[in-house]
Amino acid sequence: MAEVVKPRRDLYAEVTNQIVAALEAGTPPWKRPWNPDVAGVSGPINGTTGRRYRGINTLLLGMSPLSFASGDPRWLTFKQAQERGWQVKKGSKAATVVFFKKVEVGEEAAGTDDDGDRRVVPVLRSYPVFHASQVEGIPTYVPPLPEEVPWRKPETAATILDASGIKVREGGDRAFYSPTTDHIQLPPHSSFAGPGEWAATALHELGHATGHPSRLARDLRGRYGSQAYAMEELRAEIASAMLATELSIPADIPQHASYIDSWLAVLRRDRRAIFAAAADAQRITDWCLSQYPAYRAAQDADAEGDNIAAVTAADEPRPSIPASVAALGPMPTHIARRLNPQPAADAASPPPPPTVEETPTWTYAPR
Numbered sequence: 001m002a003e004v005v006k007p008r009r010d011l012y013a014e015v016t017n018q019i020v021a022a023l024e025a026g027t028p029p030w031k032r033p034w035n036p037d038v039a040g041v042s043g044p045i046n047g048t049t050g051r052r053y054r055g056i057n058t059l060l061l062g063m064s065p066l067s068f069a070s071g072d073p074r075w076l077t078f079k080q081a082q083e084r085g086w087q088v089k090k091g092s093k094a095a096t097v098v099f100f101k102k103v104e105v106g107e108e109a110a111g112t113d114d115d116g117d118r119r120v121v122p123v124l125r126s127y128p129v130f131h132a133s134q135v136e137g138i139p140t141y142v143p144p145l146p147e148e149v150p151w152r153k154p155e156t157a158a159t160i161l162d163a164s165g166i167k168v169r170e171g172g173d174r175a176f177y178s179p180t181t182d183h184i185q186l187p188p189h190s191s192f193a194g195p196g197e198w199a200a201t202a203l204h205e206l207g208h209a210t211g212h213p214s215r216l217a218r219d220l221r222g223r224y225g226s227q228a229y230a231m232e233e234l235r236a237e238i239a240s241a242m243l244a245t246e247l248s249i250p251a252d253i254p255q256h257a258s259y260i261d262s263w264l265a266v267l268r269r270d271r272r273a274i275f276a277a278a279a280d281a282q283r284i285t286d287w288c289l290s291q292y293p294a295y296r297a298a299q300d301a302d303a304e305g306d307n308i309a310a311v312t313a314a315d316e317p318r319p320s321i322p323a324s325v326a327a328l329g330p331m332p333t334h335i336a337r338r339l340n341p342q343p344a345a346d347a348a349s350p351p352p353p354p355t356v357e358e359t360p361t362w363t364y365a366p367r
Contacts, residue, residue: 011098011124012271015056019274020267022063023260029063030241043245047074047132048084056278057097058242064095066131072141074132081130086137094128101125151292152248157199163291166209168202175201177208179220184209196249203243207236207284216283227269230262231277238281243288 022029044053044061053061053075061067061075075095081088100122132138146152161168167183173191177184184205192198211218211232222228237259244250266273289295 010271011126012275015060015098016267016271016274018063019059020264023264023267028237028241029059030238042073043242044075045073046080047076047135047138048080053097055282056275058282059238059274059278060097061095061129064131066095066133069131069133071143072132074138074141075129076132076135077127077129081135081138084138086135088130089134089136092130092134094130096126097129098124098126151289151295152246154195154199154247154249156247156292157202157249159293160288160291161202161206163293164206164209164288166206175205177205179212182209182212199247199249200240200244203247203288204236204240206288207239207243207281208232210284210287216280216287218280225262227266230259230266231273233259234263234266234273235277235280235284238278239284239288242281242285246285246289 019029042052043058044067045051046053067073075097078088078094101124102120103123104118104120132141161184167181169183169185170188172185173187175184175186184202186198186202186205189195189198192201208220210216211220218232219228220232222230222232
């Protein structure tokens with residue numbers, strides 16, 4: 001009998017197909033239903049370490065209705081629940097998150113480097129996670145106090161814009177970013193339904209502005225209708241939603257059908273495009289939030305804690321979490337990161353900066 005060979009799982013295609021299906025249904029996975037009684041107070045976090053899920057995993061978990069069934073942002077693996085003495089409810093359906101695992105390959109698999117040695121390549125892997133509402137015995141989620149996250153308010157958008165050093169001009173009926181003059185144009189405040197809507201639009205345009213050569217140095221030369229233009233709009237759209245989640249403001253900027261169609265065309269053409277867009281969106285989000293003094297100070301404290309942990313990790317075992325503390329639920333992110341430091345991701349080489357003649361205007365017309 002011939003051996004049955006199981007086809008290799010294509011995670012890139014699986015994830016892309018999920019995103020495409022959500023877009024076709026009119027429910028972009030990066031936009032949450034804005035109900036202050038049930039909306040999560042942050043993006044998804046791990047229920048035992050307190051670490052945030054980032055990039056593409058933010059979108060994947062955002063597609064689960066459980067993300068908005070309560071204000072609880074926690075997800076965890078079956079093993080993590082078991083280790084805490086908690087129980088995943090029978091019949092619970094897991095969500096999927098992905099990560100890159102470094103795998104050593106040989107000459108016959110993927111070639112060799114200049115020295116003829118085997119080399120390490122990143123390979124996409126997945127694992128299932130369950131929402132806190134599917135876990136019996138998990139402590140009730142206690143959201144952070146307002147003084148612990150002072151950036152979670154609509155006024156923060158104005159502070160971030162001021163700190164960014166980017167010129168903001170007010171007037172007219174369009175919102176856009178011009179790479180040529182490196183300025184953001186916004187309609188008058190009175191044109192918006194409220195401060196949250198103004199903030200969401202301003203942050204969307206700020207997302208485009210991060211592509212300037214003096215910031216994150218993305219190639220902004222794509223003309224309207226091109227794949228490059230669609231990708232830039234996609235990453236800015238996802239980033240503005242991530243920022244809105246962190247700042248607790250509505251992410252309800254309407255998008256014309258042409259934008260949705262252009263995103264679908266890009267995703268159907270390239271199964272890795274959504275991964276690149278989500279990764280860029282995370283970088284945009286991190287850059288924008290770092291402009292807020294209190295947020296930057298919290299990140300600096302985290303980095304200092306990581307450095308201390310990295311120095312001691314070589315000679316001492318990683319400290320464990322006391323059961324008495326674990327029983328209280330997930331630790332705040334800044335504490336969890338100090339106990340479980342992660343290596344920084346390799347920075348990608350920036351693309352060549354656009355010339356003045358080739359730069360488009362990134363615009364959005366409020367409806």
